[in-house]
Amino acid sequence: AQSVSQHNHHVILSEAASLELGCNYSYGGTVNLFWYVQYPGQHLQLLLKYFSGDPLVKGIKGFEAEFIKSKFSFNLRKPSVQWSDTAEYFCAVNAYNQGGKLIFGQGTELSVKP
Amino acid sequence: EPEVTQTPSHQVTQMGQEVILRCVPISNHLYFYWYRQILGQKVEFLVSFYNNEISEKSEIFDDQFSVERPDGSNFTLKIRSTKLEDSAMYFCASSELEVANTGELFFGEGSRLTVL
Numbered sequence: 522a523q524s525v526s527q528h529n530h531h532v533i534l535s536e537a538a539s540l541e542l543g544c545n546y547s548y549g550g551t552v553n554l555f556w557y558v559q560y561p562g563q564h565l566q567l568l569l570k571y572f573s574g575d576p577l578v579k580g581i582k583g584f585e586a587e588f589i590k591s592k593f594s595f596n597l598r599k600p601s602v603q604w605s606d607t608a609e610y611f612c613a614v615n616a617y618n619q620g621g622k623l624i625f626g627q628g629t630e631l632s633v634k635p
Numbered sequence: 636e637p638e639v640t641q642t643p644s645h646q647v648t649q650m651g652q653e654v655i656l657r658c659v660p661i662s663n664h665l666y667f668y669w670y671r672q673i674l675g676q677k678v679e680f681l682v683s684f685y686n687n688e689i690s691e692k693s694e695i696f697d698d699q700f701s702v703e704r705p706d707g708s709n710f711t712l713k714i715r716s717t718k719l720e721d722s723a724m725y726f727c728a729s730s731e732l733e734v735a736n737t738g739e740l741f742f743g744e745g746s747r748l749t750v751l
Contacts, residue, residue, distance in 0.1 A: 553734065563744065564726075564742045565728075565742040566742070567739050567740070567741075611678060613678075615734045620690060620691045621668065621683045621685075621690070621691065621730070621733045621734040622680040622683060622691055622693075623670075623678075623734065623740065626677065627676070627677045628677070628678075
């Protein structure tokens with residue numbers, strides 16, 4: 522069965538620090554990859570997605586992620602976080618031949634100290 | 636910006652009672668989904684719905700669960716006889732295209748269900 526692992530449960534950073542959140546998935550076929558963000562009290566929002574092409578994808582608010590197929594990874598990065606980035610971040614995978622469902626990781630809570 | 640809306644935002648019910656969670660997807664979207672997140676656990680897929688029928692469902696989505704699009708705008712999740720373990724945040728989502736074909740899911744804010 523497919524699964525998604527996010528290595529960090531809770532990350533605490535100071536403003537201007539660099540961020541990297543790990544995401545690994547287990548599935549041997551073609552996948553579509555996503556990062557969603559949930560700000561406190563709000564709904565899940567798409568941060569960025571990878572379907573094909575350049576494995577380095579850029580999303581909203583200065584976030585980017587790199588798909589490394591050989592490592593089954595899709596890590597999220599931001600060079601300099603802000604207090605407003607405090608949120609929960611979810612990695613998700615859609616297996617290309619398995620319909621429309623997303624398989625989510627357990628989420629990483631990011632707290633940015635001002 | 637169009638959004639997915641869900642009601643109620645929080646519902647408290649007694650074990651064994653029926654619950655209906657309501658969702659209004661984005662108007663031109665064709666694919667509809669329910670996910671849930673038990674406190675402290677992963678967001679889990681429950682069911683997807685397209686062309687007025689279930690296209691896929693998870694093991695969680697047993698006979699106690701049903702979905703319906705009664706009037707062309709609402710998309711409902713019914714739990715026939717709630718159990719304690721049904722306590723969770725339930726997220727509705729919709730997409731214009733199937734996710735596998737570059738579709739993006741738009742999520743509602745969730746309905747928190749507490750079963751006592």
